Amino acid sequence: MNQQQRQEIYETAKNWIYEAGNLIREHMDEPLGIETKSNPNDLVTVLDKQTEKFFVDRIHQYYPEHHIIGEEGYGDTLSEVDGTIWIIDPIDGTMNFVHQKRTFAISIGILHNGVGEIGFIYDVMGDVLYHVKRGEGxxxxxxxxxxxxxxxxxxxxxxxxxxxxxxxxxxxxxxxMQKFVRKVRGTRSHGSASLELAYIAEGVQDAYLALSLSPWDVAAGIILNEEVGGIAGDIDGNPWNPLERSSSLVANPAIHQSIVEFIKEGRK
Structure with missing residues (x-):
């Protein structure tokens, strides 16, 4: 993907994200049609599905040769990372969305031949957009x-x-891990993986650990962090695989290895 292509896709995607955020805010007080997926705490609403379909329909219209990985099932089933892939979480932090009406985000990471090119994390209620183009800040x-x-x-x-x-x-x-918690200055749990990763890139949080996340939870945040020098992978220090669900560790490079060593001590 050359710079001109990256810029065009970036501008188009950014406009779509603001449009989708407006739609979420306009309709969030309507009946949400809440359902559960893998367990009673794994929630999905009508707006999750509608928002993902909003993006998928537009990608198919404007970029029919691109591939999509999406949380709510409107994307493709992929076995390789060739070409351009949009990795979409329409509402990351659905439990926060349902219960608190805040601290949730639209998260979109765009890869080309396996390389993170563009990332967006949009805090919908805060109207804060974290965004990145590879090599441009x-x-x-x-x-x-x-x-x-x-x-x-x-x-x-x-x-x-x-x-x-x-x-x-x-x-x-x-x-x-209890010893680890006593070692660090403090821990936080915001309930939205993408926002956790945005806070690391911003420098107001220093690492994020998760036992099991899907590509759409972390794609945009990993691209964002790689641009500012963060290290991303699984909890054993292996590189991130955008096609697999796995554990996740994203951290400031100064403390990444120390966290890996702590986890290694506790691996069963």
Missing amino acids: AFKNNTKLAPLDKEKKLEEAIVGMNHFWLCENKLVDYPV
Whole structure:
């Protein structure tokens, strides 16, 4: 993807995101038609589905040769990353959307031949857009984000992680993670993976850990963080695979390896 193509797709996608955000705000107080998916806490609403279809219809119209990976089932089933792929989460943080009407985002990452080219994370209620074009800087609205602080220490870090790390689980010995929590300065759980990653790129949070996430949860955030020097992959330090659900670790480069070592200590 050359610079001109990247710019054209970026401008088009940005306009669609603002349009979709307006539609969500206009209709969010109507009956949401809430359903569950994999478990009672895995929610989906009519607006999740309508918003994804909004993007898919437009991509098919304007970029019929592009591929789509979407949370709500309107995309493609892919086995390789050739070509241009849009990875879409229409409402990331649906539980927040349903219960709190805030702290949720539209998240879109665009890859070309496996390389992250464009990313958007739109905090719908805050009207804050995090956006990136590869090699041209990452931004919060019109403010360019600085490279991440490479002098950050783990003891000074704010880390996003939820309570599942501190309960019995299949991946990591939870007493080790309790020790980890005591080591860092503080932990947070915002309920939206894409916003957690946006906060890392902004420098107001330093890492994010998750036991199991899908590509649409993290694609845009990984592209955003790579632009400012962040490191992304799974909790064992392996590279991110945009076609697979996996554990996730995105972090400031100064503390990434320290977190990997902590997790390695607790691996079962």
